[in-house]
Amino acid sequence: MALSSLFHAKAFRQPSVLPGFGLTLGFVVTALSLVVLLPLAALMLKAFSIGPAAFFAIATDARVLAALRLSFGAAFIAALVNAVFGLLVAWVLVRYDFPGKRIIDAVVDLPFALPTAVAGIALSAIYAPNGVIGALAGLFGLKLAYTPLGVVLALIFIGLPFVVRTVQPVLEEVERDIEEVSALLGASRLRTIFQVVLPNVYPALITGVALAFARGVGEYGSVIFIAGNIPRVSEIAPLLIVIKLEEFDYAGATVIATVMLLISFALLFIINALQAWQRKRFGNG
Amino acid sequence: MADLAFTLKPQARSEIGESRLLRFALIILAISFLTVVLLLPLIIVFSEALRKGAEVFFKAFTEPDTRAALRLTLLVAVIAVPFNMVFGVAASWAVTKFNFKGKSLLLTLIDLPFSISPVISGLVYVLLFGAQGWLGPWLKLHNIEIIFAVPGIVLATVFVTFPFVARELIPLMQAQGTAEEEAALTLGASGWHTFAHVTLPNIKWALLYGVLLCNARAMGEFGAVSVVSGHIRGLTTTLPLQIEILYNEYNFTAAFAVATLLAGLALFTLILKSLLEWRFADELAAANRP
Numbered sequence: 411m412a413l414s415s416l417f418h419a420k421a422f423r424q425p426s427v428l429p430g431f432g433l434t435l436g437f438v439v440t441a442l443s444l445v446v447l448l449p450l451a452a453l454m455l456k457a458f459s460i461g462p463a464a465f466f467a468i469a470t471d472a473r474v475l476a477a478l479r480l481s482f483g484a485a486f487i488a489a490l491v492n493a494v495f496g497l498l499v500a501w502v503l504v505r506y507d508f509p510g511k512r513i514i515d516a517v518v519d520l521p522f523a524l525p526t527a528v529a530g531i532a533l534s535a536i537y538a539p540n541g542v543i544g545a546l547a548g549l550f551g552l553k554l555a556y557t558p559l560g561v562v563l564a565l566i567f568i569g570l571p572f573v574v575r576t577v578q579p580v581l582e583e584v585e586r587d588i589e590e591v592s593a594l595l596g597a598s599r600l601r602t603i604f605q606v607v608l609p610n611v612y613p614a615l616i617t618g619v620a621l622a623f624a625r626g627v628g629e630y631g632s633v634i635f636i637a638g639n640i641p642r643v644s645e646i647a648p649l650l651i652v653i654k655l656e657e658f659d660y661a662g663a664t665v666i667a668t669v670m671l672l673i674s675f676a677l678l679f680i681i682n683a684l685q686a687w688q689r690k691r692f693g694n695g
Numbered sequence: 696m697a698d699l700a701f702t703l704k705p706q707a708r709s710e711i712g713e714s715r716l717l718r719f720a721l722i723i724l725a726i727s728f729l730t731v732v733l734l735l736p737l738i739i740v741f742s743e744a745l746r747k748g749a750e751v752f753f754k755a756f757t758e759p760d761t762r763a764a765l766r767l768t769l770l771v772a773v774i775a776v777p778f779n780m781v782f783g784v785a786a787s788w789a790v791t792k793f794n795f796k797g798k799s800l801l802l803t804l805i806d807l808p809f810s811i812s813p814v815i816s817g818l819v820y821v822l823l824f825g826a827q828g829w830l831g832p833w834l835k836l837h838n839i840e841i842i843f844a845v846p847g848i849v850l851a852t853v854f855v856t857f858p859f860v861a862r863e864l865i866p867l868m869q870a871q872g873t874a875e876e877e878a879a880l881t882l883g884a885s886g887w888h889t890f891a892h893v894t895l896p897n898i899k900w901a902l903l904y905g906v907l908l909c910n911a912r913a914m915g916e917f918g919a920v921s922v923v924s925g926h927i928r929g930l931t932t933t934l935p936l937q938i939e940i941l942y943n944e945y946n947f948t949a950a951f952a953v954a955t956l957l958a959g960l961a962l963f964t965l966i967l968k969s970l971l972e973w974r975f976a977d978e979l980a981a982a983n984r985p
Contacts, residue, residue: 424794426793426794428880430792433785434786434788434789435793437781438786438789439801445853446807449819449820453822455829456822498725499728501725502725506718506722512969516965517734519965520733522908523961523964525917525934525957527915528915528935528954532737532739543735566732567732630812631917631918631935649814651814651815651922655821658827663818667818671811671815674810
């Protein structure tokens with residue numbers, strides 16, 4: 411008994427007749443270590459070498475705080491907008507038939523495929539005061555590009571497919587029977603949708619929104635052209651990292667990057683825990 | 696009787712569907728939102744590029760710096776995409792065909808680059824290989840240039856596109872299991888033979904799909920490459936960086952002209968991706984995931 415449990419504790423993998431375990435795992439771990447883990451360790455090591463007092467001083471600098479607030483705040487607002495419209499688009503694509511549906515479905519992936527720099531210059535051309543929508547907004551005295559609002563607009567573009575593509579497959583799986591039952595029991599259509607159909611989709615919706623948010627926080631290319639990059643007003647955290655690097659302020663860049671990574675990982679961890687809790691509660695997901 | 700069926704059907708439908716008017720309104724709302732938010736930027740790229748006529752448009756591509764940028768972008772993709780393809784296949788083989796300790800940790804680590812800002816992906820290489828970095832003095836002693844040179848651009852691109860192929864293959868190979876490979880081995884096939892004739896045909900469309908997405912990102916990567924490139928014109932600028940340079944010089948038409956190349960690549964990727972999804976939906980387990 412003791413011997414067999416010892417054997418089990420030592421067995422790194424379950425036996426298999428398939429070959430190539432050592433070769434593939436060896437290659438994967440080596441590549442992962444060299445390409446991803448070693449460079450990340452360099453960042454962590456640099457962060458530790460700065461020392462807590464200096465680290466805190468840089469992290470609480472007014473310009474750094476403003477940049478972090480903008481990156482996280484704009485990503486949050488954009489994610490909320492995408493929660494509403496992403497759900498709408500997913501709903502329309504799953505539930506309704508209309509001409510050109512396949513093309514509309516394919517268009518949703520555009521932000522994944524279009525390079526961020528291309529999106530960036532196109533968005534700033536649209537929302538600038540002389541652009542198609544910028545001019546329209548100007549009639550109402552609203553300035554879109556070169557303000558924090560411009561940052562939000564760019565992040566809405568970047569984040570939308572994350573919400574749609576996470577919600578869509580789950581919405582497809584929802585059984586139509588439960589809607590009939592709900593209707594037979596006398597619930598109105600609206601009540602059926604909000605209390606019977608959508609609760610099945612909420613865990614996926616939260617995941618999609620979280621993915622859009624995480625992507626938005628770190629987004630750089632599509633934002634910097636439209637943001638105007640005014641320090642403390644429309645300067646995002648990733649841009650401030652680039653500025654610090656150009657000034658050879660490696661400590662400054664490291665601190666901002668570390669703070670961003672820590673907040674992002676903490677949020678992802680909370681969201682994972684939230685989802686596990688929801689799966690337990692609703693028994694799906 | 697026929698009359699009854701005729702009146703019953705629409706009523707039964709309306710109990711679990713929305714009214715025609717609401718349906719119509721929701722479809723129009725969704726399509727208008729997608730048109731303004733997603734399609735308009737694509738249209739603007741082409742209309743701005745052609746604004747001053749075809750001659751100015753084509754002249755942008757005769758610029759030596761732009762040609763150098765195109766060559767560098769292709770070179771980077773030619774190195775980074777095959778590497779990540781091999782990595783993706785190896786990772787999915789190890790993860791889906793075997794059970795071992797630490798598997799979920801490995802999966803998390805493979806996905807890690809997705810949750811890191813591109814700028815930070817570039818920064819970590821500067822801190823490792825840059826002149827002030829941990830390995831900087833050693834590299835300088837041996838006359839090896841990584842940061843502000845092509846190797847850094849390749850590394851940063853590999854980093855940001857690292858999970859693409861693996862993410863497409865893992866769910867599919869997980870679903871396929873190991874029975875077919877075991878049968879081939881039992882019948883006397885060698886390991887490589889089994890992989891080439893049993894596994895590969897099963898995953899070829901998902902592999903193509905992953906490579907396609909990986910390539911689109913590799914050629915279009917901006918943030919990470921921008922940090923490690925140093926923006927040396929004609930030497931370390933890729934197409935996205937060239938777009939930035941032209942745009943910041945107020946050479947808008949040329950910037951948008953170069954952007955049409957990448958927008959064209961994006962359109963090509965989307966069309967091929969959609970064709971793959973329509974034809975081989977069941978062979979792409981991850982088709983509906985971001």
